[in-house]
Amino acid sequence: MNSKNKKNVIKINEMHKWFGSFHVLKNINLEVGQGERIVICGPSGSGKSTLIRCINRLEVHQQGHISVNGIELSGDLKNLEAIRSDVGMVFQSFNLFPHLSVLENCTLAPIWVRKMPKKDAEELAMEYLERVKIPEQAKKFPGQLSGGQQQRVAIARALCMKPKIMLFDEPTSALDPEMIKEVLDTMIELAETGMTMLVVTHEMGFAKKVADRVIFMDEGEIIEQNTPKLFFTKPTNDRTKLFLSQILNH
Secondary structure, X not given: OOHHHOOEEEEEEEEEEEEOOEEEXXXXXXXXXXXXXXXXXXXXOOOHHHHHHHHOOOOOOOEEEEEEOXXXXXXXXXXXXXXXXXXXXXXXXXXXXXXXXXXXXXXHHHHHOOOOOHHHHHHHHHHHHHHOOOHHHOOOOHHXXXXXXXXXXXXXXXXXXXXXXXXXXXXXXXXXXXXXXXHHHHHHHHHHOOOEEEXXXXXXXXXXXXXXXXXXXXXXXXXXXEOHHHHHHOOOOHHHHHHHHHHHOO
């Protein structure tokens, strides 16, 4: 799927970000088409997590432009609210509320932000818990679940807000190996529904299977991007080649 034939839902133009004097993102230009699935990879410290955190302004960029669904990201809180309710985010750590049940974790935002009646929110939450294959855990608390189950709850919770875009920041890196597959399977199923997805991950099998485009970042820059087939078989940049040789051979 080519973003040129699709309506762009994310546009990033000449964007820079600093942490103090550290130039963490350098001249980022990126357009994401509706329904496009993008995997962002690169060595630790390359700026990939910071980049996707800028898309819903969990991190603030200092230069350049970011727009989501045609709304410019700025200090305007109304704009930010509109963007955040359209953009779901799943983190490396599951960020569930430990004192709330699985069901309550999923209904909190629809009730408070979308002003949905409790009964409707609970029906919606059960629908998404079914989709991630853990409806039987609805009454349990996060601490009673495995890491893989908690991450699937986090995905269901994000989906309950009916987002148009999903951001995933290394969603499997805190999980034991045997739990990674169940989370990736959930994400593969989500991708098949046509959801626009940006995924920061080291899971190259997932990238090959799901991505329309793979983006390689290093030292705060987008170094190379291509379809998975060409990215993995014919990388052009030496830094990309080095990264792939390290990640695919271990």
